Amino acid sequence: MLEEFKKFALKGNVVDLAVGVIIGAAFGAIVNSMVADIIMPIIGAITGGLDFSNYFVALSKNVTATNLADAKKQGAVLAYGSFLTLTLNFLIIAFVLFLVIRVMNRLKAKEEAAPAPDKPTKDQELLTEIRDLLKAK
Numbered sequence: 001m002l003e004e005f006k007k008f009a010l011k012g013n014v015v016d017l018a019v020g021v022i023i024g025a026a027f028g029a030i031v032n033s034m035v036a037d038i039i040m041p042i043i044g045a046i047t048g049g050l051d052f053s054n055y056f057v058a059l060s061k062n063v064t065a066t067n068l069a070d071a072k073k074q075g076a077v078l079a080y081g082s083f084l085t086l087t088l089n090f091l092i093i094a095f096v097l098f099l100v101i102r103v104m105n106r107l108k109a110k111e112e113a114a115p116a117p118d119k120p121t122k123d124q125e126l127l128t129e130i131r132d133l134l135k136a137k
Contacts, residue, residue, distance in 0.1 A: 035092050043088075052088070055081025 008014065044050060054068045060075030071077045120128070 031093050031096055032089075034096065035089050039092055040089075052081040052084040055079075055084070 054066075056068050056071055057078040057080065058071060058075070059078055062075040063071045063077055065071040065074055068077065068079055068081065072079075
């Protein structure tokens with residue numbers, strides 16, 4: 001059983017997946033920082049400091065607080081502002097990832113568009129000879 005686990009754990013796909021998850025987490029932290037520290041302050045400056053995170057509707061008569069943290073301590077609240085903020089963050093992150101993948105696809109397309117070799121390979125020459133022989137019969 002231990003030997004079977006070693007074979008599974010050391011397969012190329014598992015290692016590739018682990019590397020992908022680690023790089024993805026690091027990239028996610030970079031993108032989250034870009035959204036939280038660069039893009040959202042710019043949006044806040046453009047909208048005059050508008051912050052959705054404290055928007056809520058009190059679902060209990062006991063809630064008298066004006067900020068979300070205190071309101072949650074007092075009773076049930078519908079925190080739609082947090083949802084709006086996270087949705088906006090998601091849209092920004094998805095757009096940034098779209099741009100990154102778009103650039104990567106363009107770079108990959110340039111690599112694939114490299115000129116084909118002028119001389120046919122040995123396999124191609126052999127297949128050409130076989131085709132010619134079959135045509136002759």
